[in-house]
Amino acid sequence: MRAAYDAAAPLAATTDGPSVHVGLVFSSDSFYAARPESAARMADYGALAVEMEASALYTIAAQHGRRALTVCTVSDHIVTGEETTALERERTFTAMVEVALQAGVDAGLTG
Secondary structure (H helix, E strand, O other), rough: OOHHHHHHHHHHHHOOOOOOOOEEEOOOOOOOOOOOOHHHHHHHEEEEEEEOOOHHHHHHHHOOOOOOOOOOOEEEOOOOOEEOHHHHHHHHHHHHHHHHHHHHHHHHOOO
């Protein structure tokens, strides 16, 4: 996790760079739950986002004795309804991939 943060910090320091947050995410099988108050409750517990894969990733990593890290890019805001466009996703999500790859290299996960 530290390697990912260190890889992301220089990007965040640029004028148009992404902001970087480290914390809890809520894994759910749906972003738009039948009970919208559950998103507010998770935020009260400190969850920064809702996503759909991290729980499975960590479970499989633990099953196989491996390390895992979830690196996310926010695309939609479930409270305000704000969404990124397809063009924004194409041009800005590459930063997440670069951070994850650099973190893997820095953490010695290559080869």
